[in-house]
Amino acid sequence: MSSQVTKPRGTSRLWRLTPAIALATVIALLTAGGLMARYVDRANAQQEVDEVSVQARVLASTVTAALAFNDRRVAQEYVNAIRANPEIEAAAIYDSGGTLFVSYKQRPDAILPPDVKPDEPRFIEDRLIVAVPVTEGGNALGTVYLRGFTEPFALRLQRYGVIGLLMTMASVVVAVLGVMQLTQRRANEELARRAEQLAAANQALEMQIEEREKVEEALRQSQKMEAIGQLTGGVAHDFNNLLQVILGNLERLGRRLPGGGATAGGELRLIEAASRAAGRAATLTQRLLAFSRRQPLAPKSLDLNRLVAGLLELLGRTLGEAIHVETVLAGGLWRVFADENQLENALLNLAVNARDAMLQGGRLTLETQNVRLDEAYARSQEDVRPGDYVLVSVSDSGVGMTKEVLARAFDPFFTTKDIGQGTGLGLSQVYGFVRQSGGHVRIDSAPGQGASVKLYLPRFFELEVVETVVADTRPVPHGSRHETILIVEDEDDVRSFTRDTLLELGYEVREAANGPAALRVLEDHPGLRLLFTDIGLPGGLNGRQLADEARRRWPDMRILLTTGYTRDAMVRQGRLEAGVELLVKPFTEADLARKIREVLDR
């Protein structure tokens, strides 16, 4: 609802000039008035002269015979005819000798000159005097004398005063118009300025409202994610313990079958199938934990270019020939601090999603880039800190997503795939992992335009460490009887599985169900080499506190923690503290054997 104030340029220029035009008009009017008065005055005088002269000449030409033949009666009649003109004060005819012949006077007291000869018309004291010769056939017979009233100066002044008044009034009107126009222009400018201010204020308000709506939406989203996270985290924790028992027992059951796998093929296949199912269940649980940001992470300094390059072969195999994989890897890429396995998992998940969006084949692009997220961007997003990030994006040329799908893409169990085809946890895991790693994730997509998932991981300031990837193909290491291990676990089934596994591996084992009991065992057996404890423990002392206490009292003691999920109480920022080893549930016998051996041998 933004408004704009527009001004027509052409007229505004004219508008601005109007006062000057008004002033010029006033001056021009007054000058014209003065000139006009003067012209009219002269024209009037000339007209009077002309009129009286004509009348004198008419009289002169009619009176010739009467003057020549001395006929006063007829001459008097002619002269008296002048009476019809009230402008003539007196008229007279003089003979050729200059002697008065006949005369007419409008008023009896008018005085006539005794002797008149023809002369030029002249004005004397508001009177116009005309004396024209009387001639007939070239013979001068006498003179006609006419004296006319002229308009008195006062009257003329009055008339010109009226003209002047009119001109002045016109000038005043024009001047007032000019001033009014000036005032109006100022008012208009003020109005326009206020309108602009109002528009700006309105825009600012709209922006604030929009921002607030965004923040509220982000808050709602984060609250929703938090709630779902709590829920799934709790469920996943319980599931992990159950799966640990199922997996462990299935493993041992398989080993105890008479004659090994060769003779009892049928039973072994059943057990393996059950194990696979349990394994998949464990994977799902991991993803749930990942989404709820409660999975234990083992972050380290990573070069994303190397990580992406390492994924390419796997991706090629997974995605099939119809998908063309491209990489756009930035040079001088910053390092990040993240869990390598989880990041690989996340990228694989995204690649699989991309493949599912490109059933007819297409192009998958993996791209890395250094980016800087500024304040403005950070404000517009949910829980993003401005700063340097490394961007790794997975883009496809597939069907894309609608706005509605986009809005729910990160929700756990939300899937657009057919039932049984997808878990609805892939993007949830990505979301949880990236957020837990201090990063930011977003999806850009539109129907038919493909989709691009962008993971922003915080830049990590640390010197590059040369990494070597060692395939874990070592044989399962065993222990000896003089290596005693304390197992602290409140879940009986898990504890017994762990105990049995370690006993089979050749270790000496002690058990405790909670923290205080474990401390008592440690006090009774100072030769204990390793404390293997669950983190979630009842009895007022959790695994972390127990470990701290043990290290304080027996500094040589090796400690291995295990958990289905992590809490802030023991994993700060999702990362393990130095010197603490972690084994994530559910674990296999081999996992356990290697980890125990690793910790003991360090």
Next chain:
Amino acid sequence: MNRRAPTHLCYASAWWTIAWLLLFASMQAAWPQGAPLEYAVKATYLHKFAPFVEWPNAAAEFPGGDFAVCVVGNDPLGAVLDRAVSGQQVAGRTITVRRLASVTGNPGCAVMFVTGSDAQPATAVLAAVRGTAVLTVTDGATDSAAKGIINFVLQDDRVRFEIDNSAAAAAGLTISSKLLSLAVHVTGGNR
């Protein structure tokens, strides 16, 4: 004949001068009656008619280039006429006075003051010049046959005149309406 006028003047100049001045002075005051004054006025009028009259083909009609005022018959004007025309001009022409006893046609006169004589009465003179371009002037004629184009009459002791416009037309003369308007009577209309 021209030579006789100055001679006449020489003899009677003193008497004429005194008489003229006296009469003129009295005329100025009240225009008193008197034969010499009357004739002086008439003498003056003879050439004063000229500007109000149009002669056909004027140059041809005035032999010698002069504007001739003729007196035919007994001359009651005498030197008064000579004095009256002295120094006067009509249309740039000098006025000359000719006195004739009788005429058989128009001897080149523009204006003819017809008084008549026993030998040739006024009617005979008028008849003799009828049809020629001459402005005939008679003095106080009562018989229409004895009246010229212009006939002096006395009215209220003033010298006025009658005009016979038909006779003027017959003579080929055009008389100004200004003059007609002053006439006490106009024959032949056009007043």
